[in-house]
Amino acid sequence: MKKPVCIAVTGASGGISSSLLFRLAAGEMLGRDQPLILQLVEVSQAMTSLAGLALELEDCALPLLQDIRIFDNPEEGFNGADYAILIGARPRSAGMERNDLLTANAQIFERQGKALNDFASPDVKVLVVGNPANTNALIASRNAPDLDPKQFSALTRLDHNRTKGLVAKHLGVTAEAVENVIIWGNHSSTQYPDLNQAQAAGKSVLNQIDESYYHHELIPKIQQRGSEIIKARGHSSAASAAQAIIDHMHDWALGTQNDDIVSMATFSDGSYGIEKGLFYSFPMQCHDGVCEIKQGLALSEFSKARMLETQQELMAERASINHLLP
Numbered sequence: 630m631k632k633p634v635c636i637a638v639t640g641a642s643g644g645i646s647s648s649l650l651f652r653l654a655a656g657e658m659l660g661r662d663q664p665l666i667l668q669l670v671e672v673s674q675a676m677t678s679l680a681g682l683a684l685e686l687e688d689c690a691l692p693l694l695q696d697i698r699i700f701d702n703p704e705e706g707f708n709g710a711d712y713a714i715l716i717g718a719r720p721r722s723a724g725m726e727r728n729d730l731l732t733a734n735a736q737i738f739e740r741q742g743k744a745l746n747d748f749a750s751p752d753v754k755v756l757v758v759g760n761p762a763n764t765n766a767l768i769a770s771r772n773a774p775d776l777d778p779k780q781f782s783a784l785t786r787l788d789h790n791r792t793k794g795l796v797a798k799h800l801g802v803t804a805e806a807v808e809n810v811i812i813w814g815n816h817s818s819t820q821y822p823d824l825n826q827a828q829a830a831g832k833s834v835l836n837q838i839d840e841s842y843y844h845h846e847l848i849p850k851i852q853q854r855g856s857e858i859i860k861a862r863g864h865s866s867a868a869s870a871a872q873a874i875i876d877h878m879h880d881w882a883l884g885t886q887n888d889d890i891v892s893m894a895t896f897s898d899g900s901y902g903i904e905k906g907l908f909y910s911f912p913m914q915c916h917d918g919v920c921e922i923k924q925g926l927a928l929s930e931f932s933k934a935r936m937l938e939t940q941q942e943l944m945a946e947r948a949s950i951n952h953l954l955p
């Protein structure tokens with residue numbers, strides 16, 4: 630029997646967590662031989678609902694789930710965490726400007742970064758999901774000076790999976806047959822879904838789709854998919870975000886298969902000319918618990934322009950909270 634790992638989740642009674650936690654506790658993220666302890670964190674107003682969720686988790690009698698602990702603060706919630714999934718964030722409310730949202734979240738992720746630094750396992754792997762996810766990951770990482778920035782990441786696997794799904798639908802193949810799509814940049818409407826490396830059933834995707842459809846329909850559709858879902862459901866994506874979290878953490882912990890490329894927002898080391906220090910989504914490959922940016926991919930002029938545009942948005946986000954960074 631493996632030693633149990635401790636997984637901390639914030640925003641633990643929200644919509645994404647309701648889809649995530651039961652699957653995670655059943656072993657879908659780290660394997661069906663990996664026992665785990667869940668440390669669930671919520672704001673104090675949501676603790677009653679979180680306690681109810683913990684009762685339901687208990688009632689599943691899941692063989693891998695060794696303990697469920699609930700907290701109303703990140704300092705206790707992150708204590709000893711091997712994995713931290715930061716879903717909770719301040720949502721945008723009426724009248725709130727983007728900068729207000731960035732500032733409100735900066736305070737949340739500053740505290741969480743400090744708590745990770747001081748209380749989590751020194752090897753903790755952190756995934757930020759709460760929006761604006763890339764910049765929240767930057768804030769958390771900058772507030773955790775004892776942790777390597779590469780221990781922090783932000784979720785763009787949702788965009789990656791959306792791209793696979795939409796390409797598959799257009800070509801009439803299964804999503805599994807579509808490989809090596811790349812999301813560059815921010816988890817926002819400036820992200821760049823890049824199909825230059827993508828293959829469907831072993832054949833180049835770009836040779837099978839019309840360039841005008843790709844540039845003028847598919848890219849905007851992926852960029853706007855989150856908003857489309859909010860309009861349709863009245864809520865942000867939940868089950869698909871949970872799936873993306875499972876995929877992201879699974880690949881980080883257990884490795885990507887067959888040299889596949891996946892998309893993750895990670896600390897930029899300057900690869901592909903991207904501004905160092907931003908949390909930017911890159912093509913990644915993971916082995917033995919370590920993810921690396923896939924190097925050496927050729928970039929078209931179209932790709933370079935799109936990558937720059939999303940980088941500029943991330944630089945503007947950073948500039949608006951720069952005074953709050955240590």
Ligand code: LMR
Pocket residue numbers: 760787854855856858865866
């Ligand atoms: C999504 O991509 O579905 C969400 O990040 C959208 C949102 O703003 O909550």
